Amino acid sequence: xxxxxxxxxxxxxxxxxxxxxxxxxxxxxxxxxxxxxxxxxxxxxxxxxxxxxxxxxxxxxxxxxxxxxxxxxxxxxxxxxxxxxxxxxxxxxxxxxxxxxxxxxxxxxxxxxxxxxxxxxxxxxxxxxxxxxxxxxxxxxxxxxxxxxxxxxxxxxxxxxxxxxxxxxxxxxxxxxxxxxxxxxxxxxxxxxxxxxxxxxxxxxxxxxxxxxxxxxxxxxxxxxxxxxxxxxxxxxxxxxxxxxxxxxxxxxxxxxxxxxxxxxxxxxxxxxxxxxxxxxxxxxxxxxxxxxxxxxxxxxxxxxxxxxxxxxxxxxxxxxxxxxxxxxxxxxxxxxxxxxxxxxxxxxxxxxxxxxxxxxxxxxxxxxxxxxxxxxxxxxxxxxxxxxxxxxxxxxxxxxxxxxxxxxxxxxxxxxxxxxxxxxxxxxxxxxxxxxxxxxxxxxxxxxxxxxxxxxxxxxxxxxxxxxxxxxxxxxxxxxxxxxxxxxxxxxxxxxxxxx
Numbered sequence: 001x002x003x004x005x006x007x008x009x010x011x012x013x014x015x016x017x018x019x020x021x022x023x024x025x026x027x028x029x030x031x032x033x034x035x036x037x038x039x040x041x042x043x044x045x046x047x048x049x050x051x052x053x054x055x056x057x058x059x060x061x062x063x064x065x066x067x068x069x070x071x072x073x074x075x076x077x078x079x080x081x082x083x084x085x086x087x088x089x090x091x092x093x094x095x096x097x098x099x100x101x102x103x104x105x106x107x108x109x110x111x112x113x114x115x116x117x118x119x120x121x122x123x124x125x126x127x128x129x130x131x132x133x134x135x136x137x138x139x140x141x142x143x144x145x146x147x148x149x150x151x152x153x154x155x156x157x158x159x160x161x162x163x164x165x166x167x168x169x170x171x172x173x174x175x176x177x178x179x180x181x182x183x184x185x186x187x188x189x190x191x192x193x194x195x196x197x198x199x200x201x202x203x204x205x206x207x208x209x210x211x212x213x214x215x216x217x218x219x220x221x222x223x224x225x226x227x228x229x230x231x232x233x234x235x236x237x238x239x240x241x242x243x244x245x246x247x248x249x250x251x252x253x254x255x256x257x258x259x260x261x262x263x264x265x266x267x268x269x270x271x272x273x274x275x276x277x278x279x280x281x282x283x284x285x286x287x288x289x290x291x292x293x294x295x296x297x298x299x300x301x302x303x304x305x306x307x308x309x310x311x312x313x314x315x316x317x318x319x320x321x322x323x324x325x326x327x328x329x330x331x332x333x334x335x336x337x338x339x340x341x342x343x344x345x346x347x348x349x350x351x352x353x354x355x356x357x358x359x360x361x362x363x364x365x366x367x368x369x370x371x372x373x374x375x376x377x378x379x380x381x382x383x384x385x386x387x388x389x390x391x392x393x394x395x396x397x398x399x400x401x402x403x404x405x406x407x408x409x410x411x412x413x414x415x416x417x418x419x420x421x422x423x424x425x426x427x428x429x430x431x432x433x434x435x436x437x438x439x440x441x442x443x444x445x446x447x448x449x450x451x452x453x454x455x456x457x458x459x460x461x462x463x464x465x466x467x468x469x470x471x472x473x474x475x476x477x478x479x480x481x482x483x484x485x486x487x488x489x490x491x492x493x494x495x496x497x498x499x500x501x
Contacts (some may be wrong), residue, residue: 005131012358016366021064024057025363028065029370032072036092037080043073045220047333048212049397051340052404059341060356063334064363070330071123071313071364075371078115078306083108091277091309098294098301110243111302114251116372117243118307122259123368126314129263130321130361134350138322141347146454147466151475153448156325158479159268160440162486170433178441181206183449201413208336210418211442213401215435216329218418219425221394243299251303254284258304262311267318268327276312277305314364321357322347324447329436332443 015021035046047066054062077092082099095115102111144152161171184195185205196202243251261283262276284304285294294301316327324345326332335345343353350357405418428435459465466472 005135008135008354008358009131009362011354012360012362015060015355015359016064016363020058021061021359021363022366024061024065025068025367026370028068029072029367029374031065032069032074033076033079033371033374035069036073036076036078043070044216044329044333045397046073047330048209048216049400049404051209051212051333051337052407054337055340059338059343059353060359062337062341063356063360064367066330066334066337067317067360067363068367068370071310071367072371074306074309074313075116075119075375078119078302079112079375082111082115082302091274091305091313094277094281094305095302097281098296098298101295101297102299102302105297107297107299110247110299112375113243114247114299114303115306116375117248118251118255118258118303119310120368120372121255122262122307122311123314123371124365125259126263126266126311127361127364127368129311129315130318130364134318134322134357134361137318138347138350141323144347144471145469146451146458147472148469148475150448150451150455151466151472151479152323153325153444153451155475155479155482156319157437157441157444158482160437162482167432168486170431171437174428174433174435174437175441178438178443179445179448181211181438182442182445189453199413201411202417205446206417206442207405207409207411207414208339208442210405210414211421212333212336212439213405214418214421215425215428215439217401218398218422219429219435221397222422222426223429225394247299251300254288254300254304255307257283257287258307259311262308263315265308266312266315266327274309274312276308280304280308310368317360320345321349321360326440326443329439332439335443 016025031046031050032043035043046069050066050069054066057065074091078095078099081092081096082103085096085100099111099115102108157175161168161175180195182205184202186193186203193203258276258280261280265276265279268275281294281301281304284300285292288294288298288300292298316331319325319327320331320335324335326335338345343349343356401418402415405414406412425435428438455465456463466476
């Protein structure tokens with residue numbers, strides 16, 4: 001097995017080291033850092049806007065670029081969180097608690113340095129986790145039948161509901177709406193149109209690019225425009241970016257704990273960088289050796305969450321590439337991109353397209369190295385970009401979304417679809433309904449329906465087919481258990497308290 005993995009890593013390095021893929025990896029890392037620095041423009045919005053461009057690229061190059069944007073944003077978000085207390089990414093909110101206090105104490109350099117070291121180490125380790133953990137998982141998934149896949153997707157959606165921010169009822173409603181939106185169009189078996197309301201342009205279903213651009217592009221812009229723009233604080237002297245050997249030794253256990261926790265939580269549906277960062281900081285406050293000074297400039301409060309969010313960002317590729325299950329909205333967008341290229345995400349990607357799978361995995365090592373080189377020397381440039389008013393950027397974002405939505409199919413209906421979901425997404429955000437469960441439901445809905453119908457067709461309509469396989473039963477029990485746990489008053493109160501924090 002080890003020989004096969006290293007052989008495949010060699011194949012991946014050959015693919016990732018081509019001039020074309022190196023260029024797209026650097027573009028993704030640079031764009032990721034940029035959107036991580038700028039508040040209000042996250043990796044989801046950026047990937048949504050770049051979907052039309054990605055369809056003109058080779059699938060491997062497109063996925064390498066989008067992957068670079070995702071994990072690059074985790075690096076960029078920490079820079080402004082530490083220097084001026086403006087987290088560019090939600091996962092960097094935790095970093096700002098101690099990172100900015102260190103900057104105010106004249107220790108911005110070590111804070112930035114330990115964030116980069118922890119991120120680089122965690123990213124490299126998480127890539128090894130993908131390389132060694134994905135093949136056996138994909139091998140197991142090849143044994144899945146329709147019943148097992150349906151139960152797995154159901155469990156994934158329930159986990160996304162439990163881990164979603166805000167009300168559980170609202171998260172369930174968003175998942176159900178996503179499932180219904182995903183079923184619009186022509187029935188695969190009969191060809192009968194459903195939920196199209198007589199609109200010819202919806203015969204092939206709701207265009208994923210139009211929906212994602214509306215909710216994560218234009219709606220986000222509308223909400224962000226309502227926020228009052230604060231003047232960016234000035235940055236003091238950063239000083240040496242290298243932490244001392246004593247600080248590095250002091251932070252090593254925190255980096256290791258953050259890496260392990262982030263690698264595990266990144267795989268969970270609804271997990272990823274945000275959940276990993278918060279969990280790592282909470283764990284660190286409980287287990288770190290005294291003296292503890294968290295919230296007042298403890299360097300371990302930077303090392304742990306930065307290691308965790310980068311590890312979580314990268315291991316979230318495991319369920320996407322091996323099972324075809326998105327663990328967060330960015331992964332859902334990447335699944336949509338692969339589907340447009342005619343590639344069905346799942347266990348067969350590793351055998352049918354080894355160049356794509358291992359090329360993306362190997363590109364993560366290259367991308368992590370590029371991010372260290374890009375981030376630290378260019379700190380001053382990233383901070384100066386924050387002086388660009390958001391009101392100057394939003395017309396470009398809206399224009400780019402409209403052009404991208406139209407050029408996919410040159411179908412004017414897609415523009416109207418985007419307009420509808422822009423209004424819909426705006427009200428969802430105002431009502432504090434997180435859009436991530438809707439996107440996951442939209443992506444998984446057609447696949448769940450297909451596997452449900454296949455399973456019932458094989459069993460001649462007997463629903464007991466879902467209880468005949470131990471794997472299917474395990475997923476159904478896990479889904480029921482998650483719902484019961486979150487329904488318990490004590491657990492629900494703890495969940496709401498953690499989310500509020």
